Amino acid sequence: MTRIPTLMMVFAYLSLLTFGGGMAAFPELETLTVDVYHWLTRPELIHLYSVGQTAPGPNMLMVTAIGERVGGPLGALAVVVAFLGPTALITLVIGRLWRRLEGWPWRDAVQRGLAPVSVGLILGGCISLARGALTGWVAVAIAIAVFALVLRTRINPTLLVMGGALIGLIAFVG
């Protein structure tokens, strides 16, 4: 139970880094949960993150599974509250102030400046994930195929992930 306060602090901190999306915090999530606190191994983190892509709703709810692994039901609840609470509060307050900031010339500058940084951080998160997940040519081929199909077709992404699962089961067993 002593882990709960640490879990909450770590995930509250991570939530403040999720500019543009949850993926921006992935490199820091990896460092803290795997290297600093040893709550799970790198493959475990990548597995849970990847399964999280097939779950409904916002794609970072995989943090719930980390909370469960570390602290059971209470850990899961603590992580969800810590990961979603601070940014929800910030958004509530700034959302209400937004109109009043209309005349402030820096509002636009902040918005336009943070946009490319958040894109860079998200792509940085993708690279972290790729480093852990693409361990051989079969994995690289699956990733490239899904990447192309998402950009070029309208196939439901969940079906593509299931396809990856099936190929993985055949190719990586044993």
Added chain:
Amino acid sequence: MTEPVSGAPTPPATVSVGEIFRVFLLLGATSFGGGVVAYLRSSLVGRHRWLDDTAFVEMLSISQTLPGLNATNMAVLAGDRLRGTGGALAAICGICLPGALVMFVVGVLYGHHAGRPAVGATLHGVAAAAVGLVTAVSLQIGRRSLGHLADVGFVALSILGVHGLALPVPAVLVGVGALAIWWHRPRQP
């Protein structure tokens, strides 16, 4: 606190906190593949007419500027617009509850079965597919927000900071962020 915004229609007076929760719960249970924003738009602007397109696009741009997941930030902003703090709370709880429950169960099952070779192999395939999916979705979102050639430079600098120089994410956020904001600073006409 939630004064109606000029240009946007006043939200229908009949929307209750319970209805907000129900609609966002359904969204949270049925949106897949990292594209929750598209589902939000077709539900809130299209089906329920709770927001008009202008209000939706403005909320989206606020969501992307602030920390937080796009989907949860959108839920907070839309819920607040419709029914104040209670609406915001109902919306974020609704949209997160199904996925959080699924991932809780995944966490429990993973603890019991992760050792099996078939499970490891399947998840290895899922992870490879997830890399392709997440990168494609990120590029699709990213392309829209890059206006100048300099923005591509800021994207590259951020990636370099995190991976080439192995800097912590907050350092990159503050460093490259300040530079990019300064680049886009307000100029005198």
